[in-house]
Amino acid sequence: MTLALHHCLILAAVLFCIGLLGAFSRRNAIVVLFSVEIMLNAANLNFIAFWRYGTNPELLHGPLFTLFTIAVAAAEVAVGLALVIAVYRHFRSVDLESLDTLKE
């Protein structure tokens, strides 16, 4: 049987949830950034899957949109890591648990 759309969708969903799991369960800010990356990539996979099996692929909506998300994601990682380093310099730690000064 040939490769069908729902194969990819299920895979994207699984990857998305792994990213979600990572984002929720880790203390280290950098690992949370990992997980957000994984989620974004899962979304990209969906775009390409729908474009491949979608109605008129010659419009190339899928790849175009993926290009934009990749660009935005790259910018996001850069800024995210810069913030993490700035936080680290200030709080001397990257542990999300301890960054709760807004609470009081």
Place this chain on the structure above:
Amino acid sequence: MTVAAPNYELVQQDGLETSLLEVSMGPHHPSTHGVFRMDVKLDGETVVDLKPVFGYLHRNHEKLAENMSYLASMPFTDRLDYFNSMTNNWAYALAAEQLVEIEIPERAEYLRVIMSELTRLVNHVSLVGFFVNDLGALGTPLLYAFREREKILDLFEQASGARMMCNYFRFGGLRCDVPDGWLDRTREVVDRFPKFLDEYEKLLCENEIILSRTQGVGNLSKELAISAGITGPMLRASGVNYDIRKVDNYGIYERFKFRVPYSEGDVGDCYDRFMVRMLEMRESIGILRQALDGIENGPIMGNAGKVFKPQKSEAYGRVEAPKGELGFYLVADGTTQPYRYRVRPPSFINLTVLQDMCIGQQVADAVIILGSIDIVLGEVDR
């Protein structure tokens, strides 16, 4: 698994807790000239603190000399600065001749000047080769320098029997005369040397990478140089016109017309030291040509007495060795063995300013600054 004790102290630096990296370069570091160690504290790439450590090659030369006859320690002076044994011998012979009235024949004086200028060529050519090798030029200039050095070492071998450890000078003249045909071979080598020097300068002096890596690196101001007792090309690179051949006029240097190159601005960085040595080589060729024209036949050994037993006196003989002012201080007590025998090593004294020049520079520059000082560990540790 215990992490190896980190040998760096944590230093608070604008918030980001960085640590000073302590690196020990040497004693078997590929770029130190012999067994010499530098404990360098690095903040990233810049040198924060540098502590030179040497003494690995100390051979107790001065104490040995006190238990041997004057002549017996002459071969050991070859091993002081093993790159230029002739000038070491000359300095020792000069000091010893002051203890006893010896008249040195003409031909010996001429041959002494020829030998020491040939050693200056060998030393400066090899130094420039090592210096550029530290810059990273993978040995090409060094091997050109060694190719020319081979020709001069063959001349030394024909004259004294050994290439590097010549043991050729005696109190009052030279051990033996040069074989016939030697002077023509020397003239041939000296005539071919400028052609090689032009090629060497074309390869090195306008090279932008060398210019940008050596200019402004390891600055040594005139005042610091004078107060630290720096002598030789390093002092002239800092803008001081001081050459012992002109100051003392020892030997027959006043007969030769030659000039002493020194830098105009007193910034005295690695580029100046590199260029002063290149220009000095040209002057040495001038001296060699004049000496080769002026030499005639004649005896080469003065009326040296059978036994060298000076009466109670002291003497300080100094010579413009390629690395600086090499001096021998002898105290004679009437016996055949010196009472005190002291060597003034130029590269050891030039090394004292290494720390001031290296602080604040990059780690790659520390290596070059050491290379530009031109140290030979045999002389530094004695």
Place this chain on the structure above:
Amino acid sequence: MTLDLIKDILLATVPLLIIFPTMFALTTWVERKALARIQNRIGPNKVGVPLTPYGGKLSLFGLGQPAADGIKMLFKENIVPTGADRLFHFLAPILSLIPSMLVLCFLPLDFPWLNGEQNSVKAFMLDGAVIFFFAITGLNTLAVFMAGWASRNKYSLLGGMRAIAQMVSYEIPLVLSAVVVVMIVGSLNADNIAKAQEGWNWFVFQPWGLAAFVIFFIGALAETNRSPFDLPEAESEIIAGYFTEYSGFKFALFFLGEYIAMFAISGLAVTLFLGAGAGPGVESLSWLKIFWFLTKVCILIGVMIWLRGTLPRLRVDQLMGFAWKFLLPLSILNIFVAGFAWHIKDANKETATSVVVWIASIIILYAAAKGLDRVNRAKVKPRTYQYGE
């Protein structure tokens, strides 16, 4: 269908796996001999085939040297420092070799026995060949970091960081100079670029092509840590950079990876600028294409060796300054000049305008290079010395 697909793939890849490693072995020999000759010595000539058990030796000019090195590397003891990440210590040399090997297949090597009809192999000539090239050489940076980090040694970490900083900052001028050619040809496919340079109109003869070629070549030198940019293994400062802790065959893999990367990137330079496979007598004998391609690559490797024998090393900050302050602005300007020149040439075809355009672009590029040079080199100039009596 799968059987002849495999046959085609094997036909295309196995020659790569044979040609380039043997060229690697030969290049190590040529490099040592050429460097020796530059330094007026003879170079390796002792390793040879023993003629008779008693003595006598056919030294065949030291050609046995690469084989001897290879065998030595095989039998050298393989030391892994304690406390090193064993897995990544083992993976790093492999990861440094894979990208260089993988990239080789994008080069337009038209082997004679492939003469064009296997479309399945044509898939190798995929659309985005040039971009794929840069993407995969980007992985090399990872291998360097992995090596530096995994050997838990202060010097190799320093060397690794330096190498990464250098590779990353030289990749941008590299890519921008490739963009010029891709813009003019209009396709990323290496085959189309090669076709666009048929006969003698190689891109290097255009002014903007020459400028791009020079920038690309300097970037290539930095990318493979060669000659003036061999900072990571600067023995005079930190010992041997990121592969200090590697010995035996893993070191040989790094060595092989570096050389194959050199081949790959000079192959790309030949494709982009020197008209891959174009040369005299190509129409008559089709197998001359591969011959011309390889000779051009060897010429470029020769220039790299020649540079290695002559130039000293740059300091880290000068190296970075040179990339960001000189190469980058020049390559961006080059893109504008190329676009401008190409657009005008398209508009009207007479030779007069193209000559004028040719000269104008040369002037602009030369002025830009000199201007940037003046800006950076304000303080460095040969000095004069005075002579005392």
Place this chain on the structure above:
Amino acid sequence: MSVLGSGIFKGMAVTLKNFVGSYFDKERLTTNEYAWQANDKLPERAGDYPKEEAEQLSDTTTVTQYSRNFPMLLHDAGEPMDTVRCVACQICERECPPQCIYIEKSTEKKERSGNKAQFYPATFDIDVSVCMSCQICVEVCPFDAIVMNSQFELSTPSRFGELLLRRDDLLKSNDYYYKIHPEEASARDKRIADEKAAKEAKKKAAEAAKKKAAEAKSKSEAEAKAKEEAEAASKPTEPSDTPPAESTATPSTEPPATPTTEPEKEGSAE
């Protein structure tokens, strides 16, 4: 800190010239192939190396006639122990800076070709691992008995006893000396010949002088006797002492055994 510039291309032009030059220009490529190979196992002792043949000195590209290495004892033509020049005066043993020579004098004297019976060294060892080939022993030796050899391949598997060259290993004939250092050997022999000739001439002159002095003395005695009779007749008390005949000490080649005097041989004349 730009990099591109004319200086770099000039430098590359120089390396290209050297690259091409190393194939043609003899003056550029000065490295030569070192041919000598120890085709079988290394000899056990440094002394076991072949003694006389010069070819084991390796080709003349590395060893010229001027290069000097470890010392060797000279003996004139004929059986080594009969014509050895060394008289075990132990001056070189004392003067050697690193003290690497060990001499034991023989008990009885031995007749040597020509001049008087002399001592000969029972043992004469030079520790090759200590000797720094500084040639001071050659200078101080009054008998030209020790000169510098130029053989440097003396490596042995172990470095203790084996690197000690005994008397028999050191003894080399004079014509071997001519073979390795022709110029120096001929100069040295000429100087010895001149000195011998000068000594003969002086001896002859001394005898002639003695004879003359003898006649002069006899004549003067005769006159003195005649005068005495004359004066005796006039002044018997005046003492007359003829100056003692001055004994011209022939400069014996054999120096007194006291170690203090070191006649220093001048360097061989050019």
Place this chain on the structure above:
Amino acid sequence: MNEVTAFWMLAAISVLGALIAVRKRNLVHGVFALLVFFVGLAGLFLLLLAEFIAVVQILVYAGAVGILILFAIMLTDRVTGRDAFRVTSRGSFWGALISLAVFLVILLPTIQDIPTIENPTPKETIVETSTVKQLGIHLIKPYIITIEILALLLTAALVGAVTAAQGGRASENEENNK
């Protein structure tokens, strides 16, 4: 047919990479696993014939983002994760539960009721239409504005990242070398 086996292989690699990246204590190992995940995804894109996107994925993610994260890890501490800090945050169990719930309750049903496509466009047409030139044309004609905005965004991100990461150093430098 080997396309499906290739899919399963790549899927396994990506899922494994993602899982290790998330669960590993040692951050550097985590980053390398993440890179394996990115390359696995690039393979999937190739499988879905979006060849240019696969290339960009490797170039941007596997090349640049990977190194960026490694550098960030270098600058912060607790890299090897061998010390005693708790790796998981306090609500880690509930987090896992929520992500599972999201997967089962929201995602699976939505995938269920997507109509299976009967005749997906054949492979050859997609290969011709989705060449890089086509992509370029599309990027320029309708999406020229988005490209400019994207460029603006990237430069802003670059400048923002540099100033944020450098923190006070830039201003301090002016003072101490004035």
